Amino acid sequence: MKNRIIIVGAGPAGMMAAGQAALSGAEVLVLEKMGRTLLKLGITGKGRCNITNVAEIPEFISHFGTNGRFLRQAFHRFFSPELLKLLQQAGVTTTTERGGRVFPTSGKALQVVQALRRWAEKSGVEIKSTTAVDALLTDANGVSGVRCAGVDYAAAAVILATGGASYTATGSTGEGYRLAREVGHSIVDVRPALVPLLTASTGAVARLQTLTLRNVGVQLYVEGKKHSEAFGELTFIPKCVSGPVILTLSLAAVDAVRAGQKVSIEIDLKPALDDKKLDARLLRDFEKRAHEPMHSILRGLIPRELVEVCLECTRVSHARLGHSVSAQERMNLLHWLKHFTIDIGGHAPMDEAIVSAGGIDLNEVNPRTMESKLVPGLYFAGEVLDLQADTGGYNLQAAFSTGWLAGTSAAEAQQTEF
Ligand SMILES: Cc1cc2nc3c(=O)[nH]c(=O)nc-3n(C[C@H](O)[C@H](O)[C@H](O)COP(=O)(O)OP(=O)(O)OC[C@H]3O[C@@H](n4cnc5c(N)ncnc54)[C@H](O)[C@@H]3O)c2cc1C
Missing domain, CATH: 3.50.50.60 (FAD/NAD(P)-binding domain)
Structure with missing residues (x-):
């Protein structure tokens, strides 16, 4: 022995x-x-x-x-x-x-x-x-x-x-x-590493529960500075963001949150379109759907669950018709589509981490x-x-x-x- x-x-x-x-x-x-x-x-x-x-x-x-x-x-x-x-x-x-x-x-x-x-x-x-x-x-x-x-x-x-x-x-x-x-x-x-992150945002964002966003770009910000980024799939689960992109960015977010730093993520919902192309797309949509209300136009651009969030964040009225969207409102919409920001307040417990760092x-x-x-x-x-x-x-x-x-x-x- x-x-x-x-x-x-x-x-x-x-x-x-x-x-x-x-x-x-x-x-x-x-x-x-x-x-x-x-x-x-x-x-x-x-x-x-x-x-x-x-x-x-x-x-x-x-x-x-x-x-x-x-x-x-x-x-x-x-x-x-x-x-x-x-x-x-x-x-x-x-x-x-x-x-x-x-x-x-x-x-x-x-x-x-x-x-x-x-x-x-x-x-x-x-x-x-x-x-x-x-x-x-x-x-x-x-x-x-x-x-x-x-x-x-x-x-x-x-x-x-x-x-x-x-x-x-x-x-x-x-x-x-x-x-x-x-x-x-x-x-x-x-x-914890490879762990869902808790959202600190309130309002319509906090009510998102089971939405999956595919092919999005996500940037992690710590104290207002870009730390890292990833591209792929993100999922909203109750009180958290998860999915492969978030798991990839999670350890850096965990370390920053534990150090008491301010953490947020920015989601680019239209990574294939730069600002110029996206603006042209918005102009086209508003012209084509001149007499439709904003919530209906947005359905052609983003998943149904995000329409409420978008309108709340950009302060554009539900009822605004395509032909009456102001240049400022269009800029707000464009900015939100490229920089949908969610504040991160913490992370799921260690027991929910795929691995421990x-x-x-x-x-x-x-x-x-x-x-x-x-x-x-x-x-x-x-x-x-x-x-x-x-x-x-x-x-x-x-x-x-x-x-x-x-x-x-x-x-x-x-x-x-x-
Ligand atoms: C939900 C989930 C999904 C995952 N999916 C993937 C995946 O698809 N691909 C991938 O690459 N990784 C994945 N991982 C990570 C991967 O499973 C782990 O990294 C891997 O299992 C680590 O292997 P290990 O042998 O080091 O430890 P473990 O698999 O954790 O095994 C350790 C063993 O040691 C035993 N043990 C602990 N303490 C004692 C003790 N004092 N005396 C005797 N025995 C003890 C435990 O009971 C356990 O059986 C996943 C993890 C989770 C939680």
Whole structure:
């Protein structure tokens, strides 16, 4: 038992690390606190599991922000083609969709869950579920095992793959941060990323509930200065804005709100038309529909749900007829269509975040092996690390790649010792 590798957490990172360590010849025990493995993986991609993305490594890394370069070694050893080959051998064929997103052809995340579970078990991994790790054990040589409900499990290496701190019903409750902190690791501030943002606007905007806007440009403003922008789909849900564009911009908004800064978003509802073309379009519409009231003319320009909002924001009367719109009113309408502004008052709670930002400080982890620079024999994999990316399959690939590298490195270290 002294030579075995213990993996804490049976998510994608832990299961990949376990299977790979076992295939490399190690004796492997996975300890999972929930009753089943891979619970979060089963709900990814709205139940369809966006496994990875076909982007090349440099572009892939750019989706992780400045910390992305930490992943370079892991991606060079095990990247999307290797992952897809492994899954195919385990019986999962895949399809690439818009934006390079890869899904199982079956459209079922549960197929990926079952395939990974079978693959790990066939590789010789032992899995003990309903077993929460309460502490990491160390001695003068480094890590020596783990403690679960007062019972000690000896190990030559431990891979901490406990995930982040969101969707806690899946088991990711952020305990890994405490376990790592207790053995000396620093934890970068943990906060929600890929999370809906709370609107602070009142009036008709606050009443928008289930509207989806496709192909819009969204700019994030912090203290009145443009911070970042994204293009795509935005959804209004009760009290919040969400959808891919908002999720992409959310971490910067979360950090600004937490710092007490003023945050807003500007939506360009007509990104394909510059001001000149949009003005010509408005003039044409008002001329063609000279005797129609404004609320009816606007229906040809924006979704029905936005008409009330537009009229309220621009202070143009519902009853104004096309032929009587003043130049100033037309300018107001044009400006609103290009700069529909919503104030942001906060963000949805951590538990509703797709991933959590922050985690184990990457400066204390060797990117070539995933081993701790502080505690020999302790490795990290997956979302417990200070890594987070946009939506698009990037987060799961990072979990699989760091898991693969941690499993391989831990097993190789055992072999060189004997
Ligand atoms: C709704 C939703 C949809 C998502 N969709 C996608 C998607 O389509 N594509 C994508 O790339 N990413 C997606 N993600 C993100 C992705 O699921 C995570 O980044 C990924 O699961 C992280 O893997 P992990 O193995 O590091 O952690 P997790 O999957 O969180 O697994 C960690 C495991 O550790 C266990 N554990 C925790 N503490 C202990 C302990 N003390 N003892 C024992 N076990 C413990 C937990 O029970 C859990 O099983 C989605 C996330 C959510 C919430």
